[in-house]
Amino acid sequence: MTLEQLKTLVTIADAGGVLAASEILHKTQPTVSVAIRKLEEELGVQILSRDSYRATLTPAGESLCQQARLVLIQSEKFSELAKHLAQGNEPEVRIAIEASCPMPLVLEILSRCEKKFPGTQFNLMGDTLWGALERLESGEADLAISPWFEENPAFETRPLSTSRLITVAAPQFLERFGKEVLDLSDLTESVQVVVRDSSRNPREQSFGFMAEGRHWYVTDHLTKKEILLAGMGWGRLHAHLIEEDLRTGRLVPLVIRNYARVMEIKICVARMREKLVGPVAQALWEDFSNSPPEIWRGPFVL
Incomplete structure (x- = not known):
């Protein structure tokens, strides 16, 4: 036969x-x-x-x-x-990373892989929201590291970290209201800072987007953080991005009636389920798979 x-x-x-x-x-x-x-x-x-x-x-x-x-x-x-x-080891491995993901953990794994495959160049592409997963699905990236928004059978995933989105603002922003517990109506005239989706087909806004309020749009989470530190608005940020600011009081969690102060979100590494990858990308995937998921707990009691 x-x-x-x-x-x-x-x-x-x-x-x-x-x-x-x-x-x-x-x-x-x-x-x-x-x-x-x-x-x-x-x-x-x-x-x-x-x-x-x-x-x-x-x-x-x-x-x-x-x-x-x-x-x-x-x-x-x-x-x-x-x-x-x-063909041997790939000359390049492309990794799309959503900008809010914990880079120290990612770089630790990349460092180990780079030492084993020094001849391979790592191309890291920064995206926001759905952008990293879109790059993966379109074939522009071999791996994606991103908050996990919804199940997609085309992707194979491994948990990397669990983070928390926290609703925060600077103390001077909160002082203008003269009270510690706010209503959503208190914020309609204040600026909610929102990170734009870098994907070519943006999804509807989520993660606490208040449609009836004022908005400033930015292209990355660190710019959003700087605006909040300046007392110019409010919004949600990943806890690992503001750990020191929460500890020192430069940012404070907002308590808003009928609005979740904290939202837990899973961060995953993903690849296309049916696509074959080269030896380096496979080794990197295994390193991510063998890394125990990291959970950020934060410096304050929720």
């Missing part, structure tokens, strides 16, 4: 007959018929029913054809893998 015979069987099924299959395969009809007859003799199973003018698959032939498709798919994957391995 050869892969060529299995390919012939599948082509007959798809084309609807031996004659049509021979045209697709650029072979004579007798050559195709002989290939199937030899396969029948080898397997001891009748694959084609020749009772009518046009030969069709028998029930046994249908079952064998289904398995033949799987074998051909696995053969293609095997050949692709062999080609990747024969």
Whole structure:
């Protein structure tokens, strides 16, 4: 039994007959018929029913054809893998990183991988919100590190960290209200600072976006943080980005009625489930997979 015979069987099924299959395969009809007859003799199973003018698959032939498709798919994957391995280590591995992700943890893993593969260049691409996952799905990145917004069966993921989005502002921002517990109506005239989605198809705003208020839009989380530190607005930031500011009181959590002060969010490393990767990207994936998820607890009691 050869892969060529299995390919012939599948082509007959798809084309609807031996004659049509021979045209697709650029072979004579007798050559195709002989290939199937030899396969029948080898397997001891009748694959084609020749009772009518046009030969069709028998029930046994249908079952064998289904398995033949799987074998051909696995053969293609095997050949692709062999080609990747024969090429050696990749010259470049592309990693899309959502800008709020904990870089010290990411860099620690990248550092270990870089020491094992010094000839490979790491291309780190910064994005916001859905941008990193969009790069991965479009083929612009080999791996993505991003907050995990929703399940996507196209991605294979590993947990990297659990962070918390905290609603904060500078003390001087809170002082203008003269009270510690705010209502949403108190904030309609204040600026909510919002990070724009860097993806080409932005999703609807989430994570506490207050549609009826005033908004300033920024392209990264650190600019948002600086605006909040200046007392010019309020918003949510990942806890690991403002740990020192919370500890020193430069930023304070806001308590707002009917508005969640803290939102826990999972950060994952992701790759395309069906895409083969090179040795370096595979080693990096395994390093991320073997790293125990990190949970940020924060300097204050919630």
